[in-house]
Amino acid sequence: MGKFIQYILRFGNLNKQQIDLIKSRASETELRKDDYYWEAGKTVKQIGFLTDGVLRVYYYNNKGEEITRYFIDENHLILSGSTIDEIYTPSEYLSAITDCKLVVFSKHDWKEISETIVGWDHILQKIVSKYHSEKIARRSELISQDGTERYLDFIQKFPTLVNRVPLSFIASYLGITQSSLSRIRKNIR
Amino acid sequence: MGKFIQYILRFGNLNKQQIDLIKSRASETELRKDDYYWEAGKTVKQIGFLTDGVLRVYYYNNKGEEITRYFIDENHLILSGSTIDEIYTPSEYLSAITDCKLVVFSKHDWKEISETIVGWDHILQKIVSKYHSEKIARRSELISQDGTERYLDFIQKFPTLVNRVPLSFIASYLGITQSSLSRIRKNIR
DNA sequence: ATCCCTTTTTGCCAAATGGCAAATGCTTTC
DNA sequence: GAAAGCATTTGCCATTTGGCAAAAAGGGAT
Numbered sequence: 001m002g003k004f005i006q007y008i009l010r011f012g013n014l015n016k017q018q019i020d021l022i023k024s025r026a027s028e029t030e031l032r033k034d035d036y037y038w039e040a041g042k043t044v045k046q047i048g049f050l051t052d053g054v055l056r057v058y059y060y061n062n063k064g065e066e067i068t069r070y071f072i073d074e075n076h077l078i079l080s081g082s083t084i085d086e087i088y089t090p091s092e093y094l095s096a097i098t099d100c101k102l103v104v105f106s107k108h109d110w111k112e113i114s115e116t117i118v119g120w121d122h123i124l125q126k127i128v129s130k131y132h133s134e135k136i137a138r139r140s141e142l143i144s145q146d147g148t149e150r151y152l153d154f155i156q157k158f159p160t161l162v163n164r165v166p167l168s169f170i171a172s173y174l175g176i177t178q179s180s181l182s183r184i185r186k187n188i189r
Numbered sequence: 190m191g192k193f194i195q196y197i198l199r200f201g202n203l204n205k206q207q208i209d210l211i212k213s214r215a216s217e218t219e220l221r222k223d224d225y226y227w228e229a230g231k232t233v234k235q236i237g238f239l240t241d242g243v244l245r246v247y248y249y250n251n252k253g254e255e256i257t258r259y260f261i262d263e264n265h266l267i268l269s270g271s272t273i274d275e276i277y278t279p280s281e282y283l284s285a286i287t288d289c290k291l292v293v294f295s296k297h298d299w300k301e302i303s304e305t306i307v308g309w310d311h312i313l314q315k316i317v318s319k320y321h322s323e324k325i326a327r328r329s330e331l332i333s334q335d336g337t338e339r340y341l342d343f344i345q346k347f348p349t350l351v352n353r354v355p356l357s358f359i360a361s362y363l364g365i366t367q368s369s370l371s372r373i374r375k376n377i378r
Numbered sequence: 379a380t381c382c383c384t385t386t387t388t389g390c391c392a393a394a395t396g397g398c399a400a401a402t403g404c405t406t407t408c
Numbered sequence: 409g410a411a412a413g414c415a416t417t418t419g420c421c422a423t424t425t426g427g428c429a430a431a432a433a434g435g436g437a438t
Contacts, residue, residue, distance in 0.1 A: 176395070179417080
């Protein structure tokens with residue numbers, strides 16, 4: 001819980017009352033490894049903040065292959081595709097790679113917070129925009145590199161993930177096969 | 190100008206007064222082919238909306254290669270990386286692939302609009318989030334495909350660009366060499 | 379039409395990656 | 409500790425892509 005407040009405060013100031021409101025609306029949940037947080041086709045009913053563990057966002061392409069879009073690790077908001085008032089039905093899956101702990105808000109409570117706390121939307125706007133530019137930057141850089149460079153990039157940018165995420169997931173994130181990644185790993189050492 | 194208003198109205202409603210305010214603050218500019226709209230290291234002083242033409246966003250990697258991050262075509266807002274009140278100095282270049290026409294706002298006027306029109310931030314939030322999810326989706330899909338698939342994907346998603354953008358730029362967007370793209374093109378027909 | 383300059387296509391060969399299947403390694407369970 | 413179940417590594421070979429340089433094709437100006 002504290003982690004979430006701390007995170008928010010990095011993007012804007014809140015007074016005690018406001019923090020108390022947030023705390024009163026939050027609840028904590030856990031996910032076991034391989035549990036879904038989202039499933040394609042099911043509507044998303046909550047907003048979550050990941051305090052412990054790693055999640056993976058993925059989808060299936062037209063060949064039925066599982067493609068990992070990105071990873072979410074500790075201290076990140078899990079943002080649905082669009083705005084809060086729309087009903088959001090993802091086309092992706094979001095599942096736990098490791099056991100996870102989350103702080104979650106119902107859409108209703110989240111909306112209340114947004115309507116009550118002046119500046120909340122502004123804070124969110126900052127978070128969303130930072131978050132998205134990072135993702136785009138990472139993706140774009142990956143694309144112009146060969147497998148080895150992508151992997152080196154990955155371990156540099158996600159040092160905490162390398163040892164917690166199965167090789168096959170990393171490969172599907174990097175856009176190469178599992179075998180290729182395995183060979184690349186061998187050559188690096 | 191009308192194009193810009195129309196675009197905004199797709200994301201939220203505005204009354205006549207509000208539209209007039211926007212119009213009164215807007216000015217129109219042109220860019221010639223190869224002109225810069227942004228340059229890495231120079232601060233961005235305006236917000237623009239592209240009404241005609243195509244822009245290209247690119248940067249240089251550590252090998253000095255030019256990497257195209259994405260293209261911006263007609264009817265798109267050109268959003269700086271972060272929020273409006275921060276001074277934004279990009280690390281990328283944004284230049285005109287074709288002659289372009291734009292509607293631009295000074296940061297000052299843009300801020301005024303944001304402070305005057307209730308709901309403006311909300312509209313922007315929608316635009317930003319739609320825009321970003323599209324970009325991310327496109328990038329992610331590219332990465333799991335081979336050159337041919339990426340190119341087919343490209344011509345399907347940007348049909349209007351294929352004939353206006355030089356092959357070398359498309360190649361650098363797709364993350365393959367110009368020669369490879371040329372060969373791929375040949376095999377497709 | 380000619381020259382100049384840029385873009386695109388090719389050829390050739392080396393390197394990287396994919397596909398598939400078998401082997402190896404690691405964990406968990408009984 | 410043996411068996412079963414995954415994850416990872418390897419081998420083999422086909423295919424794709426890269427690197428480099430030359431050739432061909434366009435475009436614009438004179």
